[in-house]
Amino acid sequence: MITLTRLNGKSFSLNAFYIETVEAFPDTTIQLTNGRRYVVKESVDEVIVQSLDFYRKVNLLDPAFKGGGTD
Template sequence: MIGLTSLKGKQFYLNPDLIYRIDETPDTVITLTDSKTLVVLETATAVIALIIAYRQKIFSGRELLERDNERNEE
């Protein structure tokens, strides 16, 4: 999940697999695969960077390692 900020300043998390397209109009508008739209404070470039970082984390297996480390610390 990637962390984003709504126009009202509320933070929320979005599964990037649900993103169909991102437009700047000049607000950043994210259209989801179900045609719903979200307007966020982040720029399209920032959203793309978050998606790339998320995918790198997933594909590198770091998320599993971090979860295991958190469990071991408890």
């Protein structure tokens, strides 16, 4: 789980396994695989870093993987 902040300042936890896309509209918007969307205060890069850290914690990524690249 990653911890994010809604625009109203309330924190919540999100299961990073369900993240499909993360975009800036200009606010960071996260779309999940079930179609739900969340708008958060964190930047796109912050969400990516938290997601990669989560994947490392559950042993889905090599600890040396730094991420990066855009598509």
